[in-house]
Amino acid sequence: MRYKTEKVDTLIKGRSLWADGWRRLRKRKFAMLCFVIVLAYFALAAAVYLDEFLKSRFAAQGYTGLRMFNWSQTVGPSYQPPMEKYAWTPDNAQAPQAGWALLGTDFLGQSTWRKMVYGAKTSMTVAICASIISLMIGVPLGALAGYFRGKVDDLVVWLYTTLDTIPYILLVMAFAVVLRNKTIFGWEIRGITAVYLAIGLTSWVSICRLIRGEVLKRKESEYVLAARAIGCSNSRIIFRHLLPNMFHIVIINLSLQFMAFIHAEVILSFLGLGESDRPSWGSMIDAARTELARNVWWEMAAATAAIFIISLALNIFGDALRDCLDPKLRTD
Amino acid sequence: MNRTVRTICLLLVGSLLPAGCSKKNGPVSNDKVFRYPLVAKVKSMDPGNVEDVYGALIASHICESLYTYHYLKRPYVIEPQLADGMPEISDDHLTYTIKIKKGVFYQDDSCFPDGKGRELKADDFVFAFKRIANIRYVSPNWGGFKDRIVGLDAFRDYTAQFKNEFEVDYSKEVEGLRALDDYTLVIKLVKPWPQLLDDLTNVVTAPVPKEAVDLYQKDMNYHPIGTGPYYLKKWNKAVYLELAKNPNFRKEYYPDQGAADDAAAGLLAASGKPLPFIDRIIFRIIEEEQPAWLLFLRGELDVMGIPKDNFSSAVDFGALRPTEAIRQRGIQLDIYDQPSLYYIGFNLLDPVLGKNKPLRQAISLGFDRKKFNELFYNDRWTIAHGLIDPEMNEYDPNLVEAGFSAYDPQQARRLITEAEKIQGGPIPELSIGTVGGDPFSRQIGQFVQRQIQAIGLKVKVEYVDWPTYVEQMNKGDMQVFAGGGVRFNAPDALGVLQMFATKFFAPLGNSFFYSNPEYDRLYDQAEVMFPGPARTELYRRMERMVLADYPAVLTNRRVQWTLRHGWVKNFKPHPFLYGYFKYMDVDSENQNSYKSRTKGLEKER
Helix, strand or coil, X not given: CCCCCCXXXXXXCCCCHHHHHHHHHHHCHHHHXXXXXXXXXXXXXXXXXXXXXXXXXCCCXXXXXXXXXXXXXXXXXXXXXXXXXXCCCCCCCCHHHHHHHCCCECCCCEEHHHHHHHHHHHHHXXXXXXXXXXXXXXXXXXXXXXXXXXXXXXXXXXXXHHHHHCCHHHHHHHHHHHHCXXXXXXXXXXXXXXXXXXXXXXXXXXXXXXXXXXXXXHCCCHHHHHHHHCCCCHHHHHHHHHHHHCHHHHHHHHHHHHHXXXXXXXXXXXXXXXXXXXXXXXXXXXXXXXXXHHCCCHHHHHHHHHHHHHHHHHHHHHHHHHHHHCHHHCCC | CHXXXXXXXXXXXXXXXXXXXXXXXXXXXXXXXXXXEECCCCCCCCHHHCCCHHHXXXXXXXCCCCEEEXXXXXXXXXXXXXXXXXXXXXXXXXXXXXXXXXXXXXXXXXXXXXXXXXXXXXXXXXXXXXXHHCCCCCCCCHHHCCCCECCHHHHHXXXXXXXXXXXXXXXXXXXXXXXXXXXXXXXXXXXXXXXXXXXXXXXXHCCCCHHHHXXXXXXXXXXXXXXXXXXXXXXXCCCEXXXXXXXXXXXXXXXXXXXXXXXXXXXXXXXXXXXXXXXEEEEEECCCHHHHHHHHHCCXXXXXXXXXHHHHHHEECCCCEXXXXXXXXXXXXXXXXXXXXXXXXXXXXXXXXXXXXXXXXXXXXXXXHHHHHHHHHCCCCEECCCCCCCCCCCCCCCHHHHCCCCCCHHHXXXXXXXXXXXXXXXXXXXXXXXXXXXXXXXXXXXXXXXXXHHCCCCEEEEXXXXXXXXXXXXXXXXXXXXXXXXXXXXXXXXXXXXXXXXXXXXXCCECCCCCCHHHHHHHHHHCCCCCCXXXXXXXXXXXXXXXXXXXXXXXXXXXXXXEEECCEEXXXXXXXXXXXXXXXXXXXXXXXXXXXXXXXXXXXX
């Protein structure tokens, strides 16, 4: 038997969770500003990648890359303070380079500004790759543990509880030391790769625990029972029904973890376990540690300012995202 | 409940009080204390196993060798230390008979009966030398003895059958090493060994009591027992080392002769007084420069090298003296050459670098040594134009013009084209290994990378820890190594020439794996030659032969700029003498009053 349905004009058009979240987020001006800042950091990182790609692709045609990202170029004398000897006149041949020394130079006469910009690429790369790795491990493990319970659950809980007992930074350092300069299946793990692998492989615990709890809670809900009743397989229930309904939780968690990943990268680079060939905020602070004795403060200031701004923006944006996407926190 | 909490709080506070008070109100010691900073942990103080400067420095104050350098005389003069007079040398220069001083006792230690140090015997030298030859002991100093003493190489082969060093029977005779009696040592050589006396000044050849090795075994690295003026009192591997005056130390007196201007400099004021003057030597291990610098300014360290980032505030470079602020603190500046050679080495077993001399030459020509010196050493060090140090007799002043250390990036780029022809295509990315534990090393790594990139080569830098660096370099696993250099222990240049002989392939010193049959032939001639014009000419010829093959980019030589508080007396730098603290003195009164004076200075600022 078939029933005809009629369009009821008086019905209010429904909004998805995401559309509703976006609507709420847009109302928060400061959170939106932070979102723009975060996007700007991402855009910078993407632009550096694009520039490097174009340089390798069109080197023969004479493309040498954008000046803004050419951090290894000497733009002035060693340790030139910010704003000093800044003579940007049209007839000065050095002028275009001197402009890049606006925030001072390092021991090789490289622009602090350019290194700070390049540091964004390093940090964003690490944070994104570590997020992907931690999601790829944490989400399936959490879902399997919560859904199947029993021995699978015991194993996963034992694994993440064991990892959780080791202080985070020590664990990341240990992984970084073990992984760096190694070749695994023909893949040479160097610099930044060792950093994001170390962070990713050690940071899946919180997302795993969260997903496990959510799956435990939701596996008896109506839509899962309905899916089971119509004969869906376990994998279909987990990956097509449960996980998409929990995705907002993953996003909220990730936005807050992202900041922790950036901090971990800075700490590793500061300790000499991170990026060594290219600038990173951690290595800039590390270099400035001894240079402060000769009043070279600008590298430290530039790196900490960059970290401060992205940390603040991510924090505020993450909080706002959680408020907007988590229905339990809604008051309106 | 409240009473329990109160009791616990009182107990806690009570337990903390003595710790807090002891420093300020505890008894003030009248001991003369000398405090010296170390920037790295000490690997070993066991004489046979000493391989770095710090190990040698500490071991030389605990253990003594047969001979030593006169503290004050220049040019450098060798004099007996544990030996009773200079050796009796046979006409063919193959037999050395050395008398040993009577009445020299080891420090008291539980390895001896009743804990009382026994008298030194000639057998202790025989044991010490055989121990270095023991293949299971894995001494880094074997290279100096190889093919030198009759029967010692055979003894080394014999030890190979044992699983560990302690199973070896040391009573097995070695023809070239015999103790005729308790006070006579006879060394028979395979061939003349002109540097033997120089080598016998090295702490590596110090006597070792077998009782100590039997008791401490592997722990000998941190339990040196010797006849020296000090003994190891306290030791904390990562932080602190303390030496205290050895009550068993024989009667030894401050020298009454010196160089021409020593009397005017007050260096002979202590002539004839018994040694040592200082009661305790404290080595503080501080890996970071800035905390060490601040401790020095506060008067908690007595001497200090100058960190590069503090150089301009500490030294008036033009006037070669400390700045006014530093002089107000009574601090003095000592500047002296330290025979050494720093370089960026090429592994010649590498398929890319080994066969490509233009490539190695290009890298050498593309390296701006002057800029390197300015950036990292405040222009204090000198550029190395050759292998042999200017402090050595065989130094060739004409090498500067030969251009082995020239900077010519344009010529370097031209040579790269030639190198690519030999390679049969573009030069693949090169890999430089360096020690990267601190910002300074990483900055050096970056600088070297930029220099090589500037001539059109691709290069990556691998930062590793020191043990990994040494292991990879010695195994030939590192393509280019830029982690340091060598400091010479004797005024004879054979040590640096040895670094390029095939028979001394790493780990015996030739980490470049440089092999040149003609050079090896000349080396065999040179190592048995006594000082003279013929040897000087041969050394110089060999030096040019190596330089022309570019097995390394020679960078610079160390010139030591050391700041010293005014209360440290009798200091005269000696590049080859390590155990010299026994000659130094400390004005404790001045040392103790410094802190209050410093506070005044800080308030003024």
